[in-house]
Amino acid sequence: MDLMIGGAFQGKTAYAKERYGFSDGEIFTCTAEAGADFSYPCVRRLEQYALNCLRRGIAPEQAILARREEWKQAVLICDDISCGVVPMEAETRAWREATGRMLAALSREADTVTRLFCGLPQRLK
Amino acid sequence: MKIFLSGGAKNGKSTLAQRLSKTLAGSGPLYYAATMIPHDEEDEARVARHLREREGWGFETVECPLEPHAAMEKRPRGTVLFDSVTALLANEMFSARGIDPDAPQRAKQSLLRLADWAEHIVFVSDFLYSDAGQYDEWTNAYRRGLAEIDRALCAACDTVAEVCAGAVILHKGVLPE
Structure with missing residues:
Protein backbone atom coordinates (compact mmCIF):
# COMPACT_ATOMS: atom_id res chain seq x y z
CA MET A 1 0.00 0.00 0.00
CA ASP A 2 1.18 3.46 -0.87
CA LEU A 3 -0.07 6.30 1.34
CA MET A 4 -0.41 9.90 0.14
CA ILE A 5 -1.06 12.66 2.63
CA GLY A 6 -1.02 16.44 2.59
CA GLY A 7 -3.10 19.53 3.14
CA ALA A 8 -6.31 20.27 1.24
CA PHE A 9 -5.94 21.13 -2.46
CA GLN A 10 -2.23 20.23 -2.58
CA GLY A 11 -2.46 18.01 -5.67
CA LYS A 12 -2.51 14.57 -4.02
CA THR A 13 -5.03 13.01 -6.42
CA ALA A 14 -3.43 14.66 -9.47
CA TYR A 15 -0.08 13.22 -8.40
CA ALA A 16 -1.54 9.72 -7.88
CA LYS A 17 -3.06 9.85 -11.39
CA GLU A 18 0.27 10.91 -12.85
CA ARG A 19 2.34 8.38 -10.92
CA TYR A 20 0.06 5.34 -11.33
CA GLY A 21 -1.94 6.26 -14.43
CA PHE A 22 -5.32 5.97 -12.66
CA SER A 23 -8.42 7.01 -14.55
CA ASP A 24 -11.26 8.79 -12.71
CA GLY A 25 -13.22 5.52 -12.69
CA GLU A 26 -10.47 3.78 -10.70
CA ILE A 27 -10.59 6.29 -7.88
CA PHE A 28 -13.15 6.05 -5.09
CA THR A 29 -13.94 9.18 -3.08
CA CYS A 30 -15.03 8.48 0.50
CA THR A 31 -17.86 10.45 2.08
CA ALA A 32 -19.06 10.74 5.65
CA GLU A 33 -22.37 9.20 4.51
CA ALA A 34 -21.18 6.26 2.40
CA GLY A 35 -17.76 5.47 3.91
CA ALA A 36 -15.14 3.67 1.81
CA ASP A 37 -15.10 1.07 -0.97
CA PHE A 38 -11.68 -0.58 -0.93
CA SER A 39 -12.34 -2.65 -4.07
CA TYR A 40 -10.96 0.35 -6.02
CA PRO A 41 -7.19 0.56 -6.68
CA CYS A 42 -7.17 4.12 -5.36
CA VAL A 43 -9.26 5.41 -2.45
CA ARG A 44 -9.17 9.11 -1.55
CA ARG A 45 -10.59 11.38 1.18
CA LEU A 46 -9.90 8.78 3.89
CA GLU A 47 -10.53 11.53 6.46
CA GLN A 48 -14.18 11.30 5.38
CA TYR A 49 -14.08 7.54 5.94
CA ALA A 50 -12.78 8.29 9.46
CA LEU A 51 -15.77 10.58 10.04
CA ASN A 52 -18.09 7.86 8.71
CA CYS A 53 -16.62 5.38 11.22
CA LEU A 54 -16.99 7.81 14.13
CA ARG A 55 -20.64 8.43 13.30
CA ARG A 56 -21.20 4.67 13.35
CA GLY A 57 -19.55 4.58 16.78
CA ILE A 58 -16.42 2.66 15.74
CA ALA A 59 -12.74 3.65 15.86
CA PRO A 60 -11.39 4.36 12.32
CA GLU A 61 -7.95 2.97 13.16
CA GLN A 62 -9.31 -0.45 14.15
CA ALA A 63 -11.93 -0.41 11.40
CA ILE A 64 -9.44 0.18 8.59
CA LEU A 65 -6.82 -2.24 9.94
CA ALA A 66 -9.52 -4.95 10.06
CA ARG A 67 -9.97 -4.45 6.29
CA ARG A 68 -6.25 -4.72 5.52
CA GLU A 69 -6.72 -7.52 2.94
CA GLU A 70 -8.92 -5.21 0.85
CA TRP A 71 -6.43 -2.33 0.54
CA LYS A 72 -3.00 -3.90 0.91
CA GLN A 73 -2.32 -3.37 -2.83
CA ALA A 74 -4.05 0.01 -3.05
CA VAL A 75 -3.08 3.66 -3.08
CA LEU A 76 -4.72 5.45 -0.16
CA ILE A 77 -5.07 9.25 -0.05
CA CYS A 78 -5.96 11.32 2.99
CA ASP A 79 -6.15 15.03 3.86
CA ASP A 80 -3.91 16.10 6.72
CA ILE A 81 -6.28 17.90 9.12
CA SER A 82 -3.94 17.78 12.11
CA CYS A 83 -2.77 21.40 12.33
CA GLY A 84 -4.72 24.42 13.54
CA VAL A 85 -6.40 25.25 16.82
CA VAL A 86 -8.17 22.53 18.81
CA PRO A 87 -11.68 22.60 17.29
CA MET A 88 -14.55 23.95 19.43
CA GLU A 89 -16.98 21.25 18.35
CA ALA A 90 -16.71 17.86 20.08
CA GLU A 91 -17.23 15.82 16.90
CA THR A 92 -14.56 17.77 14.97
CA ARG A 93 -12.17 17.29 17.89
CA ALA A 94 -12.77 13.54 17.95
CA TRP A 95 -12.54 13.40 14.13
CA ARG A 96 -9.20 15.17 14.05
CA GLU A 97 -7.71 12.88 16.69
CA ALA A 98 -9.12 9.71 15.16
CA THR A 99 -7.83 10.68 11.69
CA GLY A 100 -4.37 11.25 13.19
CA ARG A 101 -4.34 7.83 14.85
CA MET A 102 -5.62 6.17 11.67
CA LEU A 103 -2.88 7.82 9.59
CA ALA A 104 -0.15 6.84 12.02
CA ALA A 105 -1.35 3.22 11.84
CA LEU A 106 -1.57 3.30 8.03
CA SER A 107 1.87 4.88 7.81
CA ARG A 108 3.31 1.90 9.70
CA GLU A 109 1.58 -0.50 7.27
CA ALA A 110 2.55 1.44 4.12
CA ASP A 111 5.34 0.52 1.72
CA THR A 112 5.74 4.22 0.90
CA VAL A 113 4.40 7.44 2.40
CA THR A 114 4.39 10.59 0.27
CA ARG A 115 3.40 14.07 1.38
CA LEU A 116 2.26 16.57 -1.27
CA PHE A 117 3.24 20.22 -0.79
CA CYS A 118 2.00 22.69 -3.41
CA GLY A 119 1.88 19.89 -5.98
CA LEU A 120 5.38 18.60 -5.15
CA PRO A 121 5.91 15.13 -3.66
CA GLN A 122 8.00 14.72 -0.52
CA ARG A 123 8.96 11.14 0.30
CA LEU A 124 8.45 10.47 4.03
CA LYS A 125 8.86 6.68 3.96
CA MET B 1 16.00 32.67 -10.56
CA LYS B 2 12.43 32.20 -9.36
CA ILE B 3 11.81 31.13 -5.77
CA PHE B 4 8.56 30.20 -3.98
CA LEU B 5 8.38 30.17 -0.16
CA SER B 6 5.49 29.01 1.98
CA GLY B 7 4.84 27.77 5.51
CA GLY B 8 2.97 28.72 8.66
CA ALA B 9 2.64 32.26 10.01
CA LYS B 10 5.65 33.84 11.77
CA ASN B 11 8.11 31.15 10.72
CA GLY B 12 10.59 33.53 9.07
CA LYS B 13 9.37 33.45 5.45
CA SER B 14 9.53 37.22 4.91
CA THR B 15 12.95 37.62 6.51
CA LEU B 16 14.38 34.82 4.37
CA ALA B 17 12.66 36.21 1.26
CA GLN B 18 14.17 39.63 1.93
CA ARG B 19 17.67 38.16 2.22
CA LEU B 20 17.28 35.98 -0.90
CA TYR B 32 9.25 45.24 -2.94
CA ALA B 33 5.76 44.49 -4.23
CA ALA B 34 3.54 45.85 -1.46
CA THR B 35 0.22 44.00 -1.44
CA MET B 36 -1.46 45.08 1.76
CA ILE B 37 -4.40 47.48 1.68
CA PRO B 38 -4.45 48.93 5.22
CA HIS B 39 -7.96 48.81 6.71
CA ASP B 40 -7.33 50.05 10.26
CA GLU B 41 -4.70 51.30 12.72
CA GLU B 42 -3.42 47.77 13.33
CA ASP B 43 -2.70 47.39 9.59
CA GLU B 44 -1.03 50.79 9.44
CA ALA B 45 1.22 49.86 12.35
CA ARG B 46 2.11 46.61 10.55
CA VAL B 47 2.98 48.49 7.33
CA ALA B 48 5.13 50.96 9.32
CA ARG B 49 6.94 48.04 11.01
CA HIS B 50 7.58 46.33 7.66
CA LEU B 51 8.90 49.59 6.17
CA ARG B 52 11.29 49.99 9.14
CA GLU B 53 12.47 46.38 8.75
CA ARG B 54 13.32 46.97 5.08
CA GLU B 55 15.11 50.28 5.70
CA GLY B 56 18.65 50.30 4.34
CA TRP B 57 18.13 47.14 2.22
CA GLY B 58 17.77 49.09 -1.02
CA PHE B 59 14.17 48.10 -1.82
CA GLU B 60 12.02 50.36 -3.94
CA THR B 61 8.45 49.85 -2.69
CA VAL B 62 5.92 49.41 -5.50
CA GLU B 63 2.27 49.48 -4.46
CA CYS B 64 0.52 46.60 -6.23
CA PRO B 65 -2.57 45.55 -4.32
CA LEU B 66 -4.27 44.40 -7.57
CA GLU B 67 -2.96 42.85 -10.86
CA PRO B 68 0.69 43.40 -9.82
CA HIS B 69 2.25 42.85 -13.26
CA ALA B 70 0.72 46.14 -14.50
CA ALA B 71 2.44 48.33 -11.87
CA MET B 72 5.75 46.50 -12.11
CA GLU B 73 6.09 46.32 -15.90
CA LYS B 74 6.35 50.14 -16.13
CA ARG B 75 9.73 49.96 -14.38
CA PRO B 76 13.19 48.85 -15.49
CA ARG B 77 13.41 45.03 -15.25
CA GLY B 78 14.80 43.83 -11.94
CA THR B 79 14.39 41.58 -8.91
CA VAL B 80 11.01 41.41 -7.14
CA LEU B 81 10.13 40.39 -3.61
CA PHE B 82 6.43 39.49 -3.75
CA ASP B 83 5.00 39.33 -0.23
CA SER B 84 2.39 37.95 -0.26
CA VAL B 85 0.32 35.85 -2.67
CA THR B 86 -2.17 35.37 0.19
CA ALA B 87 -2.82 39.12 0.53
CA LEU B 88 -3.07 39.64 -3.23
CA LEU B 89 -5.79 37.00 -3.60
CA ALA B 90 -7.72 38.45 -0.66
CA ASN B 91 -7.62 41.90 -2.34
CA GLU B 92 -8.67 40.48 -5.71
CA MET B 93 -11.44 38.29 -4.31
CA PHE B 94 -13.04 40.27 -1.49
CA SER B 95 -13.82 43.97 -1.86
CA ALA B 96 -16.57 46.47 -1.04
CA ARG B 97 -18.15 45.48 -4.38
CA GLY B 98 -18.59 41.90 -3.17
CA ILE B 99 -16.96 38.53 -3.84
CA ASP B 100 -15.35 37.82 -7.20
CA PRO B 101 -15.19 34.12 -8.19
CA ASP B 102 -12.83 34.92 -11.11
CA ALA B 103 -10.20 36.38 -8.76
CA PRO B 104 -7.97 33.27 -8.49
CA GLN B 105 -7.60 32.97 -12.28
CA ARG B 106 -6.87 36.69 -12.65
CA ALA B 107 -4.33 36.71 -9.81
CA LYS B 108 -2.65 33.57 -11.15
CA GLN B 109 -2.25 35.00 -14.67
CA SER B 110 -0.92 38.30 -13.31
CA LEU B 111 1.63 36.56 -11.07
CA LEU B 112 2.82 34.22 -13.84
CA ARG B 113 3.24 37.24 -16.10
CA LEU B 114 5.15 39.06 -13.36
CA ALA B 115 7.39 36.00 -12.89
CA ASP B 116 8.13 36.06 -16.64
CA TRP B 117 8.95 39.77 -16.55
CA ALA B 118 11.20 39.75 -13.48
CA GLU B 119 14.91 39.07 -13.70
CA HIS B 120 14.60 37.27 -10.35
CA ILE B 121 11.56 36.88 -8.13
CA VAL B 122 10.81 35.56 -4.64
CA PHE B 123 7.15 34.75 -3.88
CA VAL B 124 5.88 34.42 -0.33
CA SER B 125 2.63 32.54 0.34
CA ASP B 126 0.99 30.99 3.40
CA PHE B 127 0.27 27.34 4.08
CA LEU B 128 -3.30 27.21 5.39
CA TYR B 129 -4.44 23.76 4.31
CA SER B 130 -3.86 21.35 7.18
CA ASP B 131 -6.48 22.14 9.77
CA ALA B 132 -9.83 20.54 10.59
CA GLY B 133 -11.79 23.76 10.05
CA GLN B 134 -15.20 23.51 8.39
CA TYR B 135 -15.24 26.64 6.25
CA ASP B 136 -18.05 28.49 4.58
CA GLU B 137 -18.32 28.30 0.79
CA TRP B 138 -16.34 31.47 0.06
CA THR B 139 -13.55 30.86 2.53
CA ASN B 140 -13.15 27.42 1.00
CA ALA B 141 -13.18 28.91 -2.52
CA TYR B 142 -10.44 31.27 -1.36
CA ARG B 143 -8.34 28.37 0.02
CA ARG B 144 -8.87 26.34 -3.14
CA GLY B 145 -7.95 29.36 -5.31
CA LEU B 146 -4.83 30.14 -3.29
CA ALA B 147 -3.71 26.50 -3.49
CA GLU B 148 -4.21 26.55 -7.27
CA ILE B 149 -2.09 29.71 -7.57
CA ASP B 150 0.58 28.22 -5.27
CA ARG B 151 0.78 25.07 -7.38
CA ALA B 152 1.05 27.02 -10.65
CA LEU B 153 3.79 29.23 -9.19
CA CYS B 154 5.63 26.18 -7.80
CA ALA B 155 5.58 24.60 -11.25
CA ALA B 156 7.02 27.82 -12.75
CA CYS B 157 9.67 28.40 -10.04
CA ASP B 158 13.20 26.96 -9.94
CA THR B 159 13.15 26.59 -6.17
CA VAL B 160 10.30 25.75 -3.76
CA ALA B 161 10.90 25.78 -0.03
CA GLU B 162 8.81 25.43 3.11
CA VAL B 163 9.98 27.62 5.99
CA CYS B 164 9.50 26.15 9.45
CA ALA B 165 10.77 27.93 12.58
CA GLY B 166 13.25 29.80 10.39
CA ALA B 167 14.62 26.54 8.97
CA VAL B 168 14.21 25.56 5.32
CA ILE B 169 12.70 22.35 3.91
CA LEU B 170 13.58 22.23 0.22
CA HIS B 171 10.91 20.71 -2.05
CA LYS B 172 12.44 21.67 -5.40
CA GLY B 173 15.76 23.09 -6.60
CA VAL B 174 18.37 24.85 -4.46
CA LEU B 175 18.68 28.19 -2.71
CA PRO B 176 21.22 30.74 -3.95
CA GLU B 177 24.45 30.98 -1.89
Whole structure:
Protein backbone atom coordinates (compact mmCIF):
# COMPACT_ATOMS: atom_id res chain seq x y z
CA MET A 1 0.00 0.00 0.00
CA ASP A 2 1.18 3.46 -0.87
CA LEU A 3 -0.07 6.30 1.34
CA MET A 4 -0.41 9.90 0.14
CA ILE A 5 -1.06 12.66 2.63
CA GLY A 6 -1.02 16.44 2.59
CA GLY A 7 -3.10 19.53 3.14
CA ALA A 8 -6.31 20.27 1.24
CA PHE A 9 -5.94 21.13 -2.46
CA GLN A 10 -2.23 20.23 -2.58
CA GLY A 11 -2.46 18.01 -5.67
CA LYS A 12 -2.51 14.57 -4.02
CA THR A 13 -5.03 13.01 -6.42
CA ALA A 14 -3.43 14.66 -9.47
CA TYR A 15 -0.08 13.22 -8.40
CA ALA A 16 -1.54 9.72 -7.88
CA LYS A 17 -3.06 9.85 -11.39
CA GLU A 18 0.27 10.91 -12.85
CA ARG A 19 2.34 8.38 -10.92
CA TYR A 20 0.06 5.34 -11.33
CA GLY A 21 -1.94 6.26 -14.43
CA PHE A 22 -5.32 5.97 -12.66
CA SER A 23 -8.42 7.01 -14.55
CA ASP A 24 -11.26 8.79 -12.71
CA GLY A 25 -13.22 5.52 -12.69
CA GLU A 26 -10.47 3.78 -10.70
CA ILE A 27 -10.59 6.29 -7.88
CA PHE A 28 -13.15 6.05 -5.09
CA THR A 29 -13.94 9.18 -3.08
CA CYS A 30 -15.03 8.48 0.50
CA THR A 31 -17.86 10.45 2.08
CA ALA A 32 -19.06 10.74 5.65
CA GLU A 33 -22.37 9.20 4.51
CA ALA A 34 -21.18 6.26 2.40
CA GLY A 35 -17.76 5.47 3.91
CA ALA A 36 -15.14 3.67 1.81
CA ASP A 37 -15.10 1.07 -0.97
CA PHE A 38 -11.68 -0.58 -0.93
CA SER A 39 -12.34 -2.65 -4.07
CA TYR A 40 -10.96 0.35 -6.02
CA PRO A 41 -7.19 0.56 -6.68
CA CYS A 42 -7.17 4.12 -5.36
CA VAL A 43 -9.26 5.41 -2.45
CA ARG A 44 -9.17 9.11 -1.55
CA ARG A 45 -10.59 11.38 1.18
CA LEU A 46 -9.90 8.78 3.89
CA GLU A 47 -10.53 11.53 6.46
CA GLN A 48 -14.18 11.30 5.38
CA TYR A 49 -14.08 7.54 5.94
CA ALA A 50 -12.78 8.29 9.46
CA LEU A 51 -15.77 10.58 10.04
CA ASN A 52 -18.09 7.86 8.71
CA CYS A 53 -16.62 5.38 11.22
CA LEU A 54 -16.99 7.81 14.13
CA ARG A 55 -20.64 8.43 13.30
CA ARG A 56 -21.20 4.67 13.35
CA GLY A 57 -19.55 4.58 16.78
CA ILE A 58 -16.42 2.66 15.74
CA ALA A 59 -12.74 3.65 15.86
CA PRO A 60 -11.39 4.36 12.32
CA GLU A 61 -7.95 2.97 13.16
CA GLN A 62 -9.31 -0.45 14.15
CA ALA A 63 -11.93 -0.41 11.40
CA ILE A 64 -9.44 0.18 8.59
CA LEU A 65 -6.82 -2.24 9.94
CA ALA A 66 -9.52 -4.95 10.06
CA ARG A 67 -9.97 -4.45 6.29
CA ARG A 68 -6.25 -4.72 5.52
CA GLU A 69 -6.72 -7.52 2.94
CA GLU A 70 -8.92 -5.21 0.85
CA TRP A 71 -6.43 -2.33 0.54
CA LYS A 72 -3.00 -3.90 0.91
CA GLN A 73 -2.32 -3.37 -2.83
CA ALA A 74 -4.05 0.01 -3.05
CA VAL A 75 -3.08 3.66 -3.08
CA LEU A 76 -4.72 5.45 -0.16
CA ILE A 77 -5.07 9.25 -0.05
CA CYS A 78 -5.96 11.32 2.99
CA ASP A 79 -6.15 15.03 3.86
CA ASP A 80 -3.91 16.10 6.72
CA ILE A 81 -6.28 17.90 9.12
CA SER A 82 -3.94 17.78 12.11
CA CYS A 83 -2.77 21.40 12.33
CA GLY A 84 -4.72 24.42 13.54
CA VAL A 85 -6.40 25.25 16.82
CA VAL A 86 -8.17 22.53 18.81
CA PRO A 87 -11.68 22.60 17.29
CA MET A 88 -14.55 23.95 19.43
CA GLU A 89 -16.98 21.25 18.35
CA ALA A 90 -16.71 17.86 20.08
CA GLU A 91 -17.23 15.82 16.90
CA THR A 92 -14.56 17.77 14.97
CA ARG A 93 -12.17 17.29 17.89
CA ALA A 94 -12.77 13.54 17.95
CA TRP A 95 -12.54 13.40 14.13
CA ARG A 96 -9.20 15.17 14.05
CA GLU A 97 -7.71 12.88 16.69
CA ALA A 98 -9.12 9.71 15.16
CA THR A 99 -7.83 10.68 11.69
CA GLY A 100 -4.37 11.25 13.19
CA ARG A 101 -4.34 7.83 14.85
CA MET A 102 -5.62 6.17 11.67
CA LEU A 103 -2.88 7.82 9.59
CA ALA A 104 -0.15 6.84 12.02
CA ALA A 105 -1.35 3.22 11.84
CA LEU A 106 -1.57 3.30 8.03
CA SER A 107 1.87 4.88 7.81
CA ARG A 108 3.31 1.90 9.70
CA GLU A 109 1.58 -0.50 7.27
CA ALA A 110 2.55 1.44 4.12
CA ASP A 111 5.34 0.52 1.72
CA THR A 112 5.74 4.22 0.90
CA VAL A 113 4.40 7.44 2.40
CA THR A 114 4.39 10.59 0.27
CA ARG A 115 3.40 14.07 1.38
CA LEU A 116 2.26 16.57 -1.27
CA PHE A 117 3.24 20.22 -0.79
CA CYS A 118 2.00 22.69 -3.41
CA GLY A 119 1.88 19.89 -5.98
CA LEU A 120 5.38 18.60 -5.15
CA PRO A 121 5.91 15.13 -3.66
CA GLN A 122 8.00 14.72 -0.52
CA ARG A 123 8.96 11.14 0.30
CA LEU A 124 8.45 10.47 4.03
CA LYS A 125 8.86 6.68 3.96
CA MET B 1 16.00 32.67 -10.56
CA LYS B 2 12.43 32.20 -9.36
CA ILE B 3 11.81 31.13 -5.77
CA PHE B 4 8.56 30.20 -3.98
CA LEU B 5 8.38 30.17 -0.16
CA SER B 6 5.49 29.01 1.98
CA GLY B 7 4.84 27.77 5.51
CA GLY B 8 2.97 28.72 8.66
CA ALA B 9 2.64 32.26 10.01
CA LYS B 10 5.65 33.84 11.77
CA ASN B 11 8.11 31.15 10.72
CA GLY B 12 10.59 33.53 9.07
CA LYS B 13 9.37 33.45 5.45
CA SER B 14 9.53 37.22 4.91
CA THR B 15 12.95 37.62 6.51
CA LEU B 16 14.38 34.82 4.37
CA ALA B 17 12.66 36.21 1.26
CA GLN B 18 14.17 39.63 1.93
CA ARG B 19 17.67 38.16 2.22
CA LEU B 20 17.28 35.98 -0.90
CA SER B 21 15.94 38.78 -3.10
CA LYS B 22 18.74 41.11 -1.97
CA THR B 23 21.33 38.43 -2.88
CA LEU B 24 19.71 37.77 -6.26
CA ALA B 25 19.44 41.46 -7.17
CA GLY B 26 23.17 42.14 -6.83
CA SER B 27 23.59 45.73 -7.97
CA GLY B 28 20.41 45.68 -10.12
CA PRO B 29 16.99 47.16 -9.28
CA LEU B 30 15.29 45.57 -6.26
CA TYR B 31 11.53 45.98 -5.85
CA TYR B 32 9.25 45.24 -2.94
CA ALA B 33 5.76 44.49 -4.23
CA ALA B 34 3.54 45.85 -1.46
CA THR B 35 0.22 44.00 -1.44
CA MET B 36 -1.46 45.08 1.76
CA ILE B 37 -4.40 47.48 1.68
CA PRO B 38 -4.45 48.93 5.22
CA HIS B 39 -7.96 48.81 6.71
CA ASP B 40 -7.33 50.05 10.26
CA GLU B 41 -4.70 51.30 12.72
CA GLU B 42 -3.42 47.77 13.33
CA ASP B 43 -2.70 47.39 9.59
CA GLU B 44 -1.03 50.79 9.44
CA ALA B 45 1.22 49.86 12.35
CA ARG B 46 2.11 46.61 10.55
CA VAL B 47 2.98 48.49 7.33
CA ALA B 48 5.13 50.96 9.32
CA ARG B 49 6.94 48.04 11.01
CA HIS B 50 7.58 46.33 7.66
CA LEU B 51 8.90 49.59 6.17
CA ARG B 52 11.29 49.99 9.14
CA GLU B 53 12.47 46.38 8.75
CA ARG B 54 13.32 46.97 5.08
CA GLU B 55 15.11 50.28 5.70
CA GLY B 56 18.65 50.30 4.34
CA TRP B 57 18.13 47.14 2.22
CA GLY B 58 17.77 49.09 -1.02
CA PHE B 59 14.17 48.10 -1.82
CA GLU B 60 12.02 50.36 -3.94
CA THR B 61 8.45 49.85 -2.69
CA VAL B 62 5.92 49.41 -5.50
CA GLU B 63 2.27 49.48 -4.46
CA CYS B 64 0.52 46.60 -6.23
CA PRO B 65 -2.57 45.55 -4.32
CA LEU B 66 -4.27 44.40 -7.57
CA GLU B 67 -2.96 42.85 -10.86
CA PRO B 68 0.69 43.40 -9.82
CA HIS B 69 2.25 42.85 -13.26
CA ALA B 70 0.72 46.14 -14.50
CA ALA B 71 2.44 48.33 -11.87
CA MET B 72 5.75 46.50 -12.11
CA GLU B 73 6.09 46.32 -15.90
CA LYS B 74 6.35 50.14 -16.13
CA ARG B 75 9.73 49.96 -14.38
CA PRO B 76 13.19 48.85 -15.49
CA ARG B 77 13.41 45.03 -15.25
CA GLY B 78 14.80 43.83 -11.94
CA THR B 79 14.39 41.58 -8.91
CA VAL B 80 11.01 41.41 -7.14
CA LEU B 81 10.13 40.39 -3.61
CA PHE B 82 6.43 39.49 -3.75
CA ASP B 83 5.00 39.33 -0.23
CA SER B 84 2.39 37.95 -0.26
CA VAL B 85 0.32 35.85 -2.67
CA THR B 86 -2.17 35.37 0.19
CA ALA B 87 -2.82 39.12 0.53
CA LEU B 88 -3.07 39.64 -3.23
CA LEU B 89 -5.79 37.00 -3.60
CA ALA B 90 -7.72 38.45 -0.66
CA ASN B 91 -7.62 41.90 -2.34
CA GLU B 92 -8.67 40.48 -5.71
CA MET B 93 -11.44 38.29 -4.31
CA PHE B 94 -13.04 40.27 -1.49
CA SER B 95 -13.82 43.97 -1.86
CA ALA B 96 -16.57 46.47 -1.04
CA ARG B 97 -18.15 45.48 -4.38
CA GLY B 98 -18.59 41.90 -3.17
CA ILE B 99 -16.96 38.53 -3.84
CA ASP B 100 -15.35 37.82 -7.20
CA PRO B 101 -15.19 34.12 -8.19
CA ASP B 102 -12.83 34.92 -11.11
CA ALA B 103 -10.20 36.38 -8.76
CA PRO B 104 -7.97 33.27 -8.49
CA GLN B 105 -7.60 32.97 -12.28
CA ARG B 106 -6.87 36.69 -12.65
CA ALA B 107 -4.33 36.71 -9.81
CA LYS B 108 -2.65 33.57 -11.15
CA GLN B 109 -2.25 35.00 -14.67
CA SER B 110 -0.92 38.30 -13.31
CA LEU B 111 1.63 36.56 -11.07
CA LEU B 112 2.82 34.22 -13.84
CA ARG B 113 3.24 37.24 -16.10
CA LEU B 114 5.15 39.06 -13.36
CA ALA B 115 7.39 36.00 -12.89
CA ASP B 116 8.13 36.06 -16.64
CA TRP B 117 8.95 39.77 -16.55
CA ALA B 118 11.20 39.75 -13.48
CA GLU B 119 14.91 39.07 -13.70
CA HIS B 120 14.60 37.27 -10.35
CA ILE B 121 11.56 36.88 -8.13
CA VAL B 122 10.81 35.56 -4.64
CA PHE B 123 7.15 34.75 -3.88
CA VAL B 124 5.88 34.42 -0.33
CA SER B 125 2.63 32.54 0.34
CA ASP B 126 0.99 30.99 3.40
CA PHE B 127 0.27 27.34 4.08
CA LEU B 128 -3.30 27.21 5.39
CA TYR B 129 -4.44 23.76 4.31
CA SER B 130 -3.86 21.35 7.18
CA ASP B 131 -6.48 22.14 9.77
CA ALA B 132 -9.83 20.54 10.59
CA GLY B 133 -11.79 23.76 10.05
CA GLN B 134 -15.20 23.51 8.39
CA TYR B 135 -15.24 26.64 6.25
CA ASP B 136 -18.05 28.49 4.58
CA GLU B 137 -18.32 28.30 0.79
CA TRP B 138 -16.34 31.47 0.06
CA THR B 139 -13.55 30.86 2.53
CA ASN B 140 -13.15 27.42 1.00
CA ALA B 141 -13.18 28.91 -2.52
CA TYR B 142 -10.44 31.27 -1.36
CA ARG B 143 -8.34 28.37 0.02
CA ARG B 144 -8.87 26.34 -3.14
CA GLY B 145 -7.95 29.36 -5.31
CA LEU B 146 -4.83 30.14 -3.29
CA ALA B 147 -3.71 26.50 -3.49
CA GLU B 148 -4.21 26.55 -7.27
CA ILE B 149 -2.09 29.71 -7.57
CA ASP B 150 0.58 28.22 -5.27
CA ARG B 151 0.78 25.07 -7.38
CA ALA B 152 1.05 27.02 -10.65
CA LEU B 153 3.79 29.23 -9.19
CA CYS B 154 5.63 26.18 -7.80
CA ALA B 155 5.58 24.60 -11.25
CA ALA B 156 7.02 27.82 -12.75
CA CYS B 157 9.67 28.40 -10.04
CA ASP B 158 13.20 26.96 -9.94
CA THR B 159 13.15 26.59 -6.17
CA VAL B 160 10.30 25.75 -3.76
CA ALA B 161 10.90 25.78 -0.03
CA GLU B 162 8.81 25.43 3.11
CA VAL B 163 9.98 27.62 5.99
CA CYS B 164 9.50 26.15 9.45
CA ALA B 165 10.77 27.93 12.58
CA GLY B 166 13.25 29.80 10.39
CA ALA B 167 14.62 26.54 8.97
CA VAL B 168 14.21 25.56 5.32
CA ILE B 169 12.70 22.35 3.91
CA LEU B 170 13.58 22.23 0.22
CA HIS B 171 10.91 20.71 -2.05
CA LYS B 172 12.44 21.67 -5.40
CA GLY B 173 15.76 23.09 -6.60
CA VAL B 174 18.37 24.85 -4.46
CA LEU B 175 18.68 28.19 -2.71
CA PRO B 176 21.22 30.74 -3.95
CA GLU B 177 24.45 30.98 -1.89
